[in-house]
Structure formats: structure tokens, C-alpha cells
Amino acid sequence: MRTRTHVRVLAGTALAAGILASAAPAYAALPSPEADAYVVSSDALSGLVAVSPTPHSTYPSGGTQTLVGLNLGPFSTTSVLTATTAGNPADGTSTASATVDRIGLDLGLAQASLTGINTTCNATPAGATGSGTIAGGTVTIAGIPTTLQANAPANTKVSIPAIGTIILNEQTTDANGVLTVNAARFALLPVLNGANLTIGHSQCGGAQPAESVPMINPAVAGATGGVALAGVLGAVHLRRRNAQGTAPTA
Known part of the structure; x- marks a missing residue:
């Protein structure tokens, strides 16, 4: 049979356990x-060959991959294409970027031109942020841009019309x-094989720092550790007092 003191002991212990558990920091799941980063890729399109991610950098091992000019599938450019990735297991961070000054696309029914393509991705254990921008671009159908x-945004x-949807950033x-x-x-219509064409791709994810062990967050512990400790010590004191009060007499 549980006495009132037993209930208080359990409550104090549960309080301390709950506070200490909630103090542990949340880390990324990776x-x-x-x-991962590349400048262009596409599915096969109207007889044009598919283009695998080009140039392509992946972390690990990371690094910078460049290509001077490209004329493959729907893509054509004389500019330098650059893809870069990096990471640091010690602090759980990673980065990715992809850039090219100018690139043209031949979609059969339409032509497109984009300039100043740049994407970035930066990840920490707490999450990732990034952006994808173009300085300018046009899609021309039957001479109408x-x-x-x-x-x-x-x-x-x-x-x-007659092409599909372009998703920017x-x-x-x-x-x-x-x-x-x-x-x-570019997400093209079924008449164009439902092909996807990607320009400027960056991907990144953070992870728990390799050298860290999940512990009590100092900021949380400073605010709540005293409360938890007081709860535990109070429960222990009540238990001892109850034991002394019920001890048999000689």
C-alpha cells in the first residue's frame, strides 16, 4: 500500500526526470x-538525351567540380559551371552551392535563357537555410517572350502555356x-514527356556533432536544475521523516 509520502517521493522523482529529459538538446536526424550540388540535370526530352547531374559534387568527400561550357541535351552555355560541397562532422555542419553565369535551353516548342544562376545551402545540427536565385530569364514561345x-521568393x-510550370527558388x-x-x-507537360529540368541545385543536411554527447542544456539546467534538485531533496527528507516517525518504540 502506498502512503502519502510514497506518492510525494514518486512525484518528486518524476518531476526531476521530466525536467532533466526536457533539457537535452534536439539534434538533426542524420x-x-x-x-549535394550540381548545375544542370534533365530527364530525356523529345528525342534529346537525359542529362545526369553536371558538374556534380557530393559530400562526403566534397570539393569543387567545374566544367567550361556545355552543349548537351536541352542545355547550352559557354560559361563556367561550378558545383561545390563541404562538411564538418566535428560540428555537424555542411554547405553546398551551384553557379553559372548564363545558360540556354531548347525545349522544342520554346526556348529559354537564364542568367546569374546561384544556389546556396547551409546546414547546422539545428536546421538548414538556403536560397536559389537568377539575375534574369526569359521563356520564348512563337517569338513571344x-x-x-x-x-x-x-x-x-x-x-x-503549352510548356508546363517553372518553379523559381x-x-x-x-x-x-x-x-x-x-x-x-521546369516541370513540363505530359506531351513533353513530363520531363523535369533542373538548373542550380544545392542540398544539405546537418547532424549531431561527432564529438558531442547529448547532455543537459546549460541554459535550461541553470533555470530548472535548482527546482529539480529541490524536488528530489524534499522527497528524500519527507521519506526519512516518515520513517523516523513510524519506528517502533522500545
Whole structure:
């Protein structure tokens, strides 16, 4: 049978356990930081070959990959394409970026030109941030141009008749906190094979620092540790007093 003192002891212990548990910091779900970057990729389109991620950098091992000029699939450019990734397991961070000054696309029914493409992604154990921008761009159908917004807000959608949808500064985050940023993604209509064309791709995710062990957050412990300790000591004191009060007499 539980006495009132037993209940107080259990309550004090539960209070302390709850406070100490809530003080542990939350870390990203990935076991180690990761990053991925490339400048262009596309599915096969109207007889044009698919383009695998080009140039492509992945962390680990990371580093910078460059390509001078490209004429493949729907893409053409004389500019330098650059993709870079890096990471640091010690503090759980990673970065990714992709850039190219100018690139043209031939979509058959339409032509497109984009300038100043740049994406970045920066991740820590607490989360990731990034951006995907173009300095300017147009899509031309039958000689009629549609201007694309420069430095568009995240996930800006532009509908292009007979072509499909262009998503500017596309940003998505998965269940592990990995952020994916595309400066521009063309999602074409089924008549165009429903192809996806991506320009300027950066992806990154943080992780728990390799050298850290989850402990009590000092800021939380400073505010609540005294309360938890007082609860435990108070419960112990009540238990001892109860034991002394019920001890048999000689």
C-alpha cells in the first residue's frame, strides 16, 4: 500500500526526470552531415538525351567540380559551371552551392535563357537555410517572350502555356531536415514527356556533432536544475521523516 509520502517521493522523482529529459538538446536526424550540388540535370526530352547531374559534387568527400561550357541535351552555355560541397562532422555542419553565369535551353516548342544562376545551402545540427536565385530569364514561345522574376521568393510558380510550370527558388525540406534548393526547375507537360529540368541545385543536411554527447542544456539546467534538485531533496527528507516517525518504540 502506498502512503502519502510514497506518492510525494514518486512525484518528486518524476518531476526531476521530466525536467532533466526536457533539457537535452534536439539534434538533426542524420547520422552525419551531407551535401549535394550540381548545375544542370534533365530527364530525356523529345528525342534529346537525359542529362545526369553536371558538374556534380557530393559530400562526403566534397570539393569543387567545374566544367567550361556545355552543349548537351536541352542545355547550352559557354560559361563556367561550378558545383561545390563541404562538411564538418566535428560540428555537424555542411554547405553546398551551384553557379553559372548564363545558360540556354531548347525545349522544342520554346526556348529559354537564364542568367546569374546561384544556389546556396547551409546546414547546422539545428536546421538548414538556403536560397536559389537568377539575375534574369526569359521563356520564348512563337517569338513571344515571358520574363522570369529575378531573385524570386521561395517556391514562386510560373505557368507557361503549352510548356508546363517553372518553379523559381524551389525549396523543400525532408523528414531528416535535409534542405533542397533549386534556382529553377521546369516541370513540363505530359506531351513533353513530363520531363523535369533542373538548373542550380544545392542540398544539405546537418547532424549531431561527432564529438558531442547529448547532455543537459546549460541554459535550461541553470533555470530548472535548482527546482529539480529541490524536488528530489524534499522527497528524500519527507521519506526519512516518515520513517523516523513510524519506528517502533522500545
